[in-house]
Amino acid sequence: MSAPALSDPVPRVVVQGAVHAYGERRVLNGVxxxxxxxxxxxxxxxxxxxxxxxMRAIAGRLRLTSGSVRTADDRRAVxxxxxxxxxxxxxxxxxxLEVLARFAGLQAGxxxxxxxxxxxxxxxxxxxxxxxxxxSGGFQRRVNICASLLHDPAVLVLDEPTVxxxxxxxxxxxxxxxxxxxxGTALVLSTHDLDQxxxxxxxxxxxxxxxxxxxxAPSALISATFGEDQEVVIALRQxxxxxxxxxxxxxxxxxTDAPLLWIGRAPARTxxxxxxxxxxxxxxxxxxxxxVRKPDLAALFRAVLxxxxxx
Amino acid sequence: xxxxxLRVMLLSLVRDRGALAMAFVLPPLxxxxxxxxxxxxxxxxxxxxxxxxxxxxxxxxxxLAAAIRAEPSLRQTATAPQSRAQLEQMVRLGxxxxxxxxxxxxxxxxxxxxxxxxxxxxRAMAAPIVAGQVLRLFGELQAASGVQRxxxxxxxxxxxxxxxxxxxxxxxxxxxxxxxxxxxxxxxxMSLIDERQSGLIDRLPAGAVGAGVAVGGKFLFLVLQGVxxxxxxxxxxxxxxxxxxxxxxxxxxxxxxxxxxMAAGLALAVAALARTRAQAQAxxxxxxLVLSAIGGSMVPRFxxxxxxxxxxxxxxxxxxxxxxxxxxxxxAPSADIATAVGLLVAFGVGASALAWAVLARERRM
Numbered sequence: 001m002s003a004p005a006l007s008d009p010v011p012r013v014v015v016q017g018a019v020h021a022y023g024e025r026r027v028l029n030g031v032x033x034x035x036x037x038x039x040x041x042x043x044x045x046x047x048x049x050x051x052x053x054x055m056r057a058i059a060g061r062l063r064l065t066s067g068s069v070r071t072a073d074d075r076r077a078v079x080x081x082x083x084x085x086x087x088x089x090x091x092x093x094x095x096x097l098e099v100l101a102r103f104a105g106l107q108a109g110x111x112x113x114x115x116x117x118x119x120x121x122x123x124x125x126x127x128x129x130x131x132x133x134x135x136s137g138g139f140q141r142r143v144n145i146c147a148s149l150l151h152d153p154a155v156l157v158l159d160e161p162t163v164x165x166x167x168x169x170x171x172x173x174x175x176x177x178x179x180x181x182x183x184g185t186a187l188v189l190s191t192h193d194l195d196q197x198x199x200x201x202x203x204x205x206x207x208x209x210x211x212x213x214x215x216x217a218p219s220a221l222i223s224a225t226f227g228e229d230q231e232v233v234i235a236l237r238q239x240x241x242x243x244x245x246x247x248x249x250x251x252x253x254x255x256t257d258a259p260l261l262w263i264g265r266a267p268a269r270t271x272x273x274x275x276x277x278x279x280x281x282x283x284x285x286x287x288x289x290x291x292v293r294k295p296d297l298a299a300l301f302r303a304v305l306x307x308x309x310x311x
Numbered sequence: 312x313x314x315x316x317l318r319v320m321l322l323s324l325v326r327d328r329g330a331l332a333m334a335f336v337l338p339p340l341x342x343x344x345x346x347x348x349x350x351x352x353x354x355x356x357x358x359x360x361x362x363x364x365x366x367x368x369x370x371x372x373x374x375l376a377a378a379i380r381a382e383p384s385l386r387q388t389a390t391a392p393q394s395r396a397q398l399e400q401m402v403r404l405g406x407x408x409x410x411x412x413x414x415x416x417x418x419x420x421x422x423x424x425x426x427x428x429x430x431x432x433x434r435a436m437a438a439p440i441v442a443g444q445v446l447r448l449f450g451e452l453q454a455a456s457g458v459q460r461x462x463x464x465x466x467x468x469x470x471x472x473x474x475x476x477x478x479x480x481x482x483x484x485x486x487x488x489x490x491x492x493x494x495x496x497x498x499x500x501m502s503l504i505d506e507r508q509s510g511l512i513d514r515l516p517a518g519a520v521g522a523g524v525a526v527g528g529k530f531l532f533l534v535l536q537g538v539x540x541x542x543x544x545x546x547x548x549x550x551x552x553x554x555x556x557x558x559x560x561x562x563x564x565x566x567x568x569x570x571x572x573m574a575a576g577l578a579l580a581v582a583a584l585a586r587t588r589a590q591a592q593a594x595x596x597x598x599x600l601v602l603s604a605i606g607g608s609m610v611p612r613f614x615x616x617x618x619x620x621x622x623x624x625x626x627x628x629x630x631x632x633x634x635x636x637x638x639x640x641x642x643a644p645s646a647d648i649a650t651a652v653g654l655l656v657a658f659g660v661g662a663s664a665l666a667w668a669v670l671a672r673e674r675r676m
Contacts, residue, residue: 061513082510103514103524147514 010072012037012155012186013058017067020053020210027053029210030067035186037072037154040177042201043190044301049207051190052083052159058188059157072154072186079104079148083159085140086147089133093124093143096132097150104151111150118146122176138169145176156180158189162196174200198297206301208308218297225303226295230271233293234262237286247283251276256302260288263302265295329589337597348604348615358617359437362388362407364398367425369416371452375426376413378448385444386617402429403470403641405633408437408613411445417464424466432469433478433640434613442467476552478640484548485635486608488541488567489628492574493602495540496533497595500578503529503666504588512670522670526583530575530663537571538564554639562638562648569652570631572659576666577627583666607632627658 011034020028027050035041043051056062057069059080071078087096097115106114119125122142127135132143145161161177162170170193177187177200191197197204198218205215214221232253239259240248248255253264277290324330365376380387388407392398398410410429417425426445430438442465449464503525506512515521545563548554556563581598585591603609605619606628612620623629634651637643 056513059513080513082513084509086506086510086514088511100514103516105516 010037011035012072012077013188014070015054015058015067016070018054018057018064018069019066020050020057020062021065027210028057028064028067031207031210031212033205033212033215035155035188037184037186038181039202040181040187040189040200042197042204043188043207044192044194044197044204044297045190045207046305050210051207054207055080055157055159055188055190058155077154079151079153079156081145081148081156081158081161083163085132085144087132087140087143090131092129092131093119093135094128096143097147100147101150106151114150114152118149121149121179122146123172136169138165138172141165141169141173142176145173149180153185155186155188158187160190160192162191162193170196194297194301204297206304208305213304213308214300218300222295222297222300225300226265228267228269229265229295230268230292231295231299232264232266232271232276233289233291234264234280234287235289235291236260236262237288240285244283244285247280247285251279263299265299268292327589329587329591329593332593333596337593341597341600344601345604348619349610358384358386359408359441359613360386360388360406361409361411361441362390362392362398362401363411363413364392364395365413366395367413367416369418371416371418372413372425374452374456375417375445375449378452379411379445382444382448385441399429399470402431404643405431405433405637405641408434409441411441417449424463426465428465428467430467430469431478433482433636434611435478437613438467438469476548476554480548480552481554481639482611482632482636484545484554484639485632488544488635489570489574489606489631490599490603490608491540491544492537492570493577493599493628495536496571496574496578497581497591497599499533499536500529500575500582501588501591501595503579503582503670504585504591507673508587522667522673526579526663526667526670529579530572530659533575533578534568534571534659537574538567541567541571556639559638562645562652563635565652566631566634566638566648566655569634569655569659573627573631573655573662574659576659576662579666580662580669583669602626602628605629627655630654 013033013035015031015033018028018031018033019026027048029050031050031054033041033054043054045051053062057064058071059078060069060071061080088099091099094115097118098111101111101114116125119128122145124139124142124146127139132140135143141161145158148156148158158177162173165173174196177189180187181202189201201218203215203217204221205212207213214225216224232251234248234253237260240255240262248262251264252266253262255262271292273290273292277287280287324334361379363376363379365372379385388401390401390406392401392410395412395414398407398412401407402410408431412427412429413425414427415423415425419425426449428438428442428445430441446465503512506525512521512525515524545554545556549556577598578595581594582591585594605623606612606626607615607623608628612623612629612633615623630651634643634648634655637651638648
């Protein structure tokens, strides 16, 4: 993870006691959050945790039931990138951006320069006259982001900006987000791609059931949660039978959502891969792989969900 | 594998309420509505409006006039004509479907047929139907009282119209224009649902301002599209059948703008109220078909039962179709046209305001 460029100590986004309910159902349950200039903040959480609701509130698209959202300037200072491709499919890239610049409130004289700037930033200039609906998913994602940058917002809120695109396109989007970060834009993004979050986010927050349960820099959170522990990953060739499960559990392993994959944690000095493998094979288990690795954000995420009792 | 595809289609249909409604609820409902309208046009429910002028004022004509007024298959106009000129004017303006002028005593030696039935070519079936009813009523009178019958008894004439084109061609120019104004406006307004679902509408300023921009921009486009579409229909009517709107072009344009505004407003309201495209599509199809049938796009309103003719004044299609017909066929006064245009514009603006309010509430800040 690259070091945060926190040139501006004043938070660009401050969320205090955010509560939002749809009828009796509370989707935000008192969230406090702040994001500084030049910081990428990743909102993580299972589906239905309240991430999109919180981001819509930050972007000024939703009124909180109680609590407050304060942004740097006015609402125009916030750009919002929806999860779906929110551009006109029958218009070219340039036409889309020109129309969306008007929506963003830009004056006629400023539109051309602004469109040229964001297309250059996102390496879209060569595609300027291509119909958006005919672009690949990755390029459509870039246009989707660019459409929210036309008014040069101080805060950019992105709802799963890299969902459904290939690694190359994802890297291109990451590059664009890093550029914005360098320029001092405060970025709040939600994602289920924990590798992505660990790679580009300065801080992450894990939301469960409308609450922000942990928050901090990914490396710091991982260290604080796991200390010197390493993660042991056992990949089986066949699912464990009922009489084999106790052997796995005795080694401190727990099954994941994938029945062939068991994970456990232990201090690095106590892990003996050869002995562990032998013990499991003695119990009749067929091992495909035994791996020891440093816990990552995915491990932290699972640990937070386990602690919260989330399904 | 064919069965697997069939199963997918079946499950998709069962789980899509809009498609279910389109497939199984709307057809019977539309059938009931259409059957009510179309069966009535060919059956004994048609109650033509008749104006009766008894200039002869003889015992026989007074009896005949009373019999006509009492005839359940005919309706009397609210105003009783006092002269032949007024009778003709009532037919010309569409206040009466046909006029009955009892100009001489049928029992006296004939110099000309004593009864004149005045009709309008735009309602070609009305005068023959009324003439038949008058002859039947006179026959009953003759049988009851032994009145001698002049021969021939009835003469028919049509009020003259300035328009050169056939009346049906003029009528259906407006009627078909209204049908397709609604169809294309509904189709265009569906983009509002797509933009809400994709989040495009979130790129507009939040709250009422953004909702106003979205609804206002689409409203203007749909009105413009409607004007061009209607102009094309009337242009073709002019080239092929000589339908002329140029003598009152400004009023024609006003009706067209009003009609397009009505269709645009209605379509935007449907799109704003619907949650999904399927819902909107089902609602739009239902509304277009029903409004067109009741409003007179499929059969002229005078052929509908009396209660439906009265009810159809609640349908904006009828205001536009009658305004076009009045303008081109009957040379209706400008005040009548202005009233229709006012109603159409008010409806369109009102429906658009509803769409705006729904959208603003959804995006309220």
